[in-house]
Amino acid sequence: MSYSADITIIGAGVIGLAIASQVTREGREVYVLEKNEAFGQEQSSRNSEVIHAGIYYERDSLKTKMCLEGNRLLYELCEKNGIAYKKCGKIIVATNDVEAEELEKLYRRGKDNGVLLKMLSKREMRQLELKLKGLAAFFSPTTGIVDSYALMRYFLGKAKGNGAQIAYNTKAIGIEKVSGGYKVKVEDLSGDFSFMTRVVINCAGLYSDKVAEMVGINIDEANYKLHWCKGEYYSVSGGRNKLINRLIYPMPTSISVGVHVCLDVNWRLRLGPLFYYVNEINYKVDDSRKKTFLESSIMKALPFMEPSDLEPETSGIIAMLQGEGEGFRDFVIKHEYDRGLPGFINLVGIESPGLTSSPAIASYVSHLVNETLESEKDCL
Numbered sequence: 548m549s550y551s552a553d554i555t556i557i558g559a560g561v562i563g564l565a566i567a568s569q570v571t572r573e574g575r576e577v578y579v580l581e582k583n584e585a586f587g588q589e590q591s592s593r594n595s596e597v598i599h600a601g602i603y604y605e606r607d608s609l610k611t612k613m614c615l616e617g618n619r620l621l622y623e624l625c626e627k628n629g630i631a632y633k634k635c636g637k638i639i640v641a642t643n644d645v646e647a648e649e650l651e652k653l654y655r656r657g658k659d660n661g662v663l664l665k666m667l668s669k670r671e672m673r674q675l676e677l678k679l680k681g682l683a684a685f686f687s688p689t690t691g692i693v694d695s696y697a698l699m700r701y702f703l704g705k706a707k708g709n710g711a712q713i714a715y716n717t718k719a720i721g722i723e724k725v726s727g728g729y730k731v732k733v734e735d736l737s738g739d740f741s742f743m744t745r746v747v748i749n750c751a752g753l754y755s756d757k758v759a760e761m762v763g764i765n766i767d768e769a770n771y772k773l774h775w776c777k778g779e780y781y782s783v784s785g786g787r788n789k790l791i792n793r794l795i796y797p798m799p800t801s802i803s804v805g806v807h808v809c810l811d812v813n814w815r816l817r818l819g820p821l822f823y824y825v826n827e828i829n830y831k832v833d834d835s836r837k838k839t840f841l842e843s844s845i846m847k848a849l850p851f852m853e854p855s856d857l858e859p860e861t862s863g864i865i866a867m868l869q870g871e872g873e874g875f876r877d878f879v880i881k882h883e884y885d886r887g888l889p890g891f892i893n894l895v896g897i898e899s900p901g902l903t904s905s906p907a908i909a910s911y912v913s914h915l916v917n918e919t920l921e922s923e924k925d926c927l
């Protein structure tokens with residue numbers, strides 16, 4: 548059977564692009580399909596751009612492993628390739644007794660994960676952030692921020708330089724398992740057509756459960772059903788944005804790291820994201836939630852902020868495996884050969900810290916792809 552592609556990647560967000568930059572090599576036909584007219588228009592450009600350190604999750608989770616490795620790789624990559632970043636560090640602060648107890652546990656978890664952390668005295672806290680109010684806090688020096696657009700542009704350039712072809716306005720609408728690979732049906736501006744590929748890598752972000760379904764996976768049984776969670780940001784004006792020098796985080800909530808101080812590489816300051824579950828994609832910031840925003844822990848840690856300083860700004864929607872009221876779910880990164888789908892690799896629920904983890908996820912997936920293509924060669 549002759550193939551049009553060796554590897555087809557569905558989705559040109561940071562994950563699809565990072566993978567494309569690693570799996571492309573001489574002699575391999577690699578296609579990246581993207582339904583939008585440009586790369587990175589969904590989760591990858593609507594986030595906090597934080598390079599996480601690996602504090603929050605269990606040591607054995609993929610989230611922690613990928614985050615720790617991604618953190619290291621990302622700083623190296625930014626430094627080598629001129630991608631804007633700042634290793635500004637972050638403070639996690641507790642504003643009451645209950646939070647202070649939790650803070651201690653979080654600090655220990657981070658340390659267990661091997662993250663460099665420092666408990667701060669009240670004096671040290673004030674030295675780092677004069678205006679910060681809190682009962683207890685610790686500092687994470689390896690947390691930072693990255694220009695996510697520049698990072699994606701770098702991955703894209705590398706992938707294209709290695710021969711990958713990126714097809715925009717091209718949506719995968721059907722996938723059929725056939726002998727020796729997959730028949731992928733796509734829809735572009737001129738209509739629809741199908742082509743053959745040996746490997747499919749599903750990096751479809753918010754729609755990765757739907758793409759998994761296309762190949763016949765029962766997503767309820769597989770536990771791949773995604774829940775969308777919207778995170779809203781507020782910009783800070785009135786000169787108060789000049790009063791903070793680094794990332795400041797409250798204690799995490801059950802679904803996120805909490806409304807925090809976000810800075811970008813140009814030192815633009817925002818607060819957010821305030822997350823809540825949604826059923827549709829609509830990026831308009833719902834101003835009626837401002838009251839909840841003002842009651843969040845971060846506002847107690849920054850008492851100098853006035854409600855009138857905060858203006859609704861942007862939002863992002865994240866692909867969560869964890870439904871409302873449910874417990875922790877890890878990233879799913881899985882070669883589906885045990886479902887009778889050799890060469891089909893699913894990435895589902897790649898939420899935060901997905902941006903940080905992107906280079907580590909790319910090399911993990913690259914190994915899976917090499918194993919698949921090598922074992923096929925052995926069978927010839």
Ligand SMILES: Cc1cc2nc3c(=O)[nH]c(=O)nc-3n(C[C@H](O)[C@H](O)[C@H](O)COP(=O)(O)OP(=O)(O)OC[C@H]3O[C@@H](n4cnc5c(N)ncnc54)[C@H](O)[C@@H]3O)c2cc1C
Nearest residue numbers: 558560561562582590591594595597719752863901902903
């Ligand atoms: C509000 C928010 C804050 C966050 N903060 C951070 C942070 O500070 N640090 C961090 O590390 N992570 C953070 N994240 C998580 C991070 O942004 C994501 O993990 C990461 O961007 C996921 O990238 P992706 O490529 O998987 O998904 P996406 O960027 O969503 O890309 C998926 C792509 O697939 C395309 N696609 C979907 N279906 C199809 C189809 N059928 N055919 C063709 N193309 C298709 C989409 O158009 C899209 O371009 C945050 C996320 C959000 C939403």
